[in-house]
Amino acid sequence: MSSVLFYDPLCRQPYDTRTLHACALGGTEATLTRVADALDAFVIQYNRAEDWGRYRRPQRISGITHVIVNRDSRALPLVARHYPGARTYLWLHDQVNPGSRRARWLAGTAALLREMAVTAVCVSDSQRRGVEATLRRIGVTAQVRALTIYNPVEDALTPDGTPVDERKLIFFSSPNKGLNFTLDAFSALKRRMPDLRLVVGNPGYKAGGDARRAGVEFLGPQPQARIHAEVRSALCTFFPNFVIPETFGLVFAESHALGTPVLTHDCGAALEVVGDPRQVLPLTPGYRLYEAAVGSLPSRWRRLPARLAASAGLFDAYLERIRAWRGGGRPRTGPDPRFRLSTVTEQWRALLSS
Secondary structure, eight states, X not given: OOOEEEEESSOSSOOOHHHHHHSOOOHHHHHHHHHHHHHTOEEEETTOOSOXXXXXXSOOOXXXXXXXXXXXXXXXXXXXXXXXXXXXXXEOOSOOXXXXXHHHHHHHTHHHHHHHTOEEEESSHHHHHHHHHHHHHTTOTTTXXXXXXXXXXXXXXXXXXXXXXXXXXXXXXXXXXXXXXXXXXXHHHHHHSTTOEEEEEEOSSSOOOOOOOTTEEEEEEOOHHHHHHHHHTEEEEEOOOOSSOOSSOHHHHHHHHTTOOEEEESSXXXXXXXXOGGGEEOOOHHHHHHHHHHTTSOGGGGHHXXXXXXXXXXXXXXXXXXXXXXXXXXXXXXOOGGGBHHHHHHHHHHHHHO
């Protein structure tokens, strides 16, 4: 029996290995499932009603010596009661910058963080810098260390020679991660390149992004295999998101593993994960000003301001890059060894045995 337990106090609904392969699933949940399965570890979800293999409803499990709490330090009191002798880790997938809501969660549990000598596991160096700044502010750095272990991509994800449709772009992320801005930018691109189309996938945990636009196909929530098939044939993953910066960005790592470049902005962990400046555009004040002005509007009401912004050249950088890639300059990509599941699993094993 495993001595390792992952505890998820924050998931919207229960998930397990079956969910990963058969349903749409968010990146955090998919990552936890892959790592827990690779480690043969137990998983408890606070809202799970029935057991399935190592995936359990809330209960005490005997023999647990290591507990990894997913995302929310407010679960530490429960862990301290149920597993008082276990080494405890807090796996952080979100931005935890000083003064943020997530930072306040940490501050509210500062005493337990110190007492339990919790290790904070971050998913990128970019994210870790914000976490470390928060740990310093709440005065726990003497007892709480932070480190980086990247999120994993399945070793089997590799380019397979699928023909590329240079007319096709894909967005596959939660709608709140800049989909409305992406639709505005795509509409500007399509006016200049009428044969262009955008396929939109959704991991299913946020609704939205279904306003009709010319050339846009909304797939809705789909299993990962279906989304990956769409990614393989796309000219690029079009993800000009800066609304919620990625702490890691499975959308980047999986796209590259499948052989598809990304077009995104230099914010969050984008450049760290993508590693190619050709695929990461500068984030200028103009983008932020535009989104600040129209961000609260429904998608259909953004169309006039989007046209005005396009006429002022706001979306020209995307146009130039897409044209260059359609003209033969498309970057070649492949799996990044930093993110291989086998590599990440060994890093987790080393951490848990140290």
